[in-house]
């Protein structure tokens with residue numbers, strides 16, 4: 848799995864704002880917003896990720912004193928089967944939140960919280976161009 852970063856921080860948006868969380872940021876996005884604040888999570892020239900196996904991801908997650916995980920990107924819904932493998936392995940002691948641009952169908956019933964951030968005409972994405 849191509850992972851940009853896994854880190855422990857405070858959620859800064861949505862209903863869980865202020866909640867200590869573990870962020871897992873996947874590399875790859877289906878959009879290309881002109882004002883994107885994480886170009887390293889999808890742009891070829893700015894790419895910054897490591898290829899991690901499941902065991903490496905689980906070990907990193909379990910190193911933090913936290914049981915709430917936020918999957919972000921990039922666009923994490925491109926990697927829903929990988930995410931399900933992670934959540935199935937972590938099990939019921941964790942809660943899961945998704946940050947998405949809302950352009951892809953949700954495949955699995957994994958989520959306690961979904962934050963949808965639609966990209967409008969000012970994003971520069973097709974079909975707005």
Ligand code: SF4
Nearest residue numbers: 876879880883921948
């Ligand atoms: S959808 Fe999000 S990650 Fe993808 S280009 Fe737009 S702002 Fe960046």
